Amino acid sequence: MKTIAIIINDLKGNGAERVMITLADELISQGHQCHIVCFKSVHELPSRNMLTTHVFPMKYWRWIPRKWRAKLLTQILDRFITRCIGSVPDLVLSNLLPADRIMSGSHLPNTHLIVHNTISKEFTDSSSNGKPSDIDQVINIYKKKPVICVSQGVLLDLKRLLPDHTQVRHIYNPVDVDFIQSSANKPNPIDFSSPYLIHVGKFKSAKRHDRLIRAYAQSNSPLKLVLVGQGPLMQQTESLVQALNIKHRVIFAGFHANPYPIIAGATAMVLSSDYEGLAMVILEALVLDVPVISTDCPSGPGEILPKNNLVATDNETELAKKIYDVSTTPDLFKITMPEKFTSQVITRQYLGLINE
Incomplete structure (x- = not known):
């Protein structure tokens, strides 16, 4: 011991x-x-x-x-x-x-x-x-x-x-695969009546919620977008959502100590960061069989996801296209989490x- x-x-x-x-x-x-x-x-x-x-x-x-x-x-x-x-x-x-x-x-x-x-x-x-x-x-x-x-x-x-x-x-x-899966089996704390995309992360500049919101607005995705988290740029993000007239399509869900039921219920996860350490939420989503698309930022996403699931960090048009694709054909983006x-x-x- x-x-x-x-x-x-x-x-x-x-x-x-x-x-x-x-x-x-x-x-x-x-x-x-x-x-x-x-x-x-x-x-x-x-x-x-x-x-x-x-x-x-x-x-x-x-x-x-x-x-x-x-x-x-x-x-x-x-x-x-x-x-x-x-x-x-x-x-x-x-x-x-x-x-x-x-x-x-x-x-x-x-x-x-x-x-x-x-x-x-x-x-x-x-x-x-x-x-x-x-x-x-x-x-x-x-x-x-x-x-x-x-x-x-x-x-x-x-x-x-x-x-x-x-x-x-x-x-x-x-x-922790077992912990994530068992935590995901608990009731979803938010009642979603329609399919949705999800982003999980603190509202800070590295996460680039502004990029996500603009790309989502361009994407014509048929799914709503759920933002899980809190942080200093939350109000700024809310203002952008309102300015783009998509308030009825974007849900600010706040911080959840157990976000896994919300992740498990999503059609797909979208990340839009400028940089990460490893991007644990990608791995957690994969455990729950939720497909992920992400900016190919340093560091982490490119070590987990195939090229089909990645877009250039500064290409909002490509991100918008990927958001539409994963919304309508999510199975094309599903992968298994590597055992390593x-x-x-x-x-x-x-x-x-x-x-x-």
Whole structure:
């Protein structure tokens, strides 16, 4: 039996947080101990097993001047982790920048930083609050520890930023097929009286809801469009829908901790992003036998979907045509999720890090 510590800001949302719960569930199912250390006591996501979580009281340390904070917090967090677990963990997996900034200086052995998105895109995104110097700070963080990238595209992007870093590899995000299928069998929280397309994602610029809405309006699709999620650009998207006179065809469904019944009921899923890490919603849709079309953005969609299901990122006309095609002939776009993404396969790869 091995002991694994997962460090993450909180367990809110369906991105990296959902991925780490899936990994923790599978580790526990295989007989290992898994502890999740969060900085906030927010836990909105369901899991198969009773997860052991610990909340590190980050807010109590904000009085430390910023120039010393990360170094001091590293020492404090290392002690917190070992005290909560009762020993030094066999493997430590840090996720997302708030955790990575601290854990990059950790003295705990076998600590890895997991990169969940295309960093060069994320820090040049017009909606980010980053400054030009931020990407240099991020590079400095990730050069200090072994790094795991969630797709080959994310790995190639990081290698361009850190060409001399020799401890960079990719391990895909795990997909819990049984959990997704059982969750999808629960009642659909929204009563849809007609067939629909679906998009699942936070309303932020990377997801390009504006591109999706314009292409959908051009497509003459006979299906309605359901948008699952929330975020800062939701109101802007609602305004665009109204301006294009398609308010009666677009449904804003809000955030759902369990979106799987809504996904399972869809005729097809459409993604329109400028960039992704891996695009887990594609894999989740494939598990539920829902066809997916997507922009061929970095990174992820092109590692999952065949060319028939992809369109150039900046080609709204082609996306509109693809939306019509998948609406009227969805079976032409159906594929099976590759086994290499299953939680059993991915968990073995993570456990393999312990013996290196």
